[in-house]
Amino acid sequence: MSKIEDFITAEQGQAIIKAIEMAEKNTSGEIRVHIEKNTELPPLERALEVFHLMEMDKTDLRNGVLFYVAVESKKFAILGDEGIHSKVTENFWDAEKELMLTYFKTAEFSKGIELAIIEVGKKLKEFFPYHSSDTDELSNEISRGS
Ligand code: CA
Ligand code: CA
DSSP states (O other): OOOHHHHSOHHHHHHHHHHHHHHHTSBSOEEEEEEESOOSSOHHHHHHHHHHHTTGGGSTTSOEEEEEEETTTTEEEEEEOHHHHTTSOHHHHHHHHHHHHHHHTTTOHHHHHHHHHHHHHHHHHHHSBOOTTOOOOSOOSOEEOO
C-alpha cells in the first residue's frame, strides 16, 4: 500500500463525503477527513497540526472533528475540537478508533472511516444538534496531503 488512491478509491471517497454530508444534516458539528502518505510524528500530534493548518479550530462552537490517516506510516487519529472534546470521554475516541482499526485490519479502510464518521455524527448531534441557521463551515471534501 503506497498510494493514497490505493487506500481510498474515488468511489469510496464519494461514499465518505456522503457520510459526512449525512452526519452534518443532524449536527452543527463539522467533520473532515485528511489523508496523507507519511508522518514522522505521533498521529495525534500530526492531526493537531493538520487541524490548525485547515483552520478547523475556527468553527463557531469549536465542534470540528478531524479524521487523520497517514497511509504508509499506518497511523491514524481522531481529533475533536474543545467544544466536543469537553463533552465526551476519552473512551469515546478510543472506541471509535477501535472501530476503525477493526476494519483497517481487513483493509476495509473506507468502510472503517465511514462507520466511525456515522458514530461521531451521532455523538455530535447529541451535544450540537442541527440548527436551521447552520452553515457548512468546513468543506466536506476529503483533504489529501502528499
Ligand atoms: Ca455546520
Ligand atoms: Ca462540513
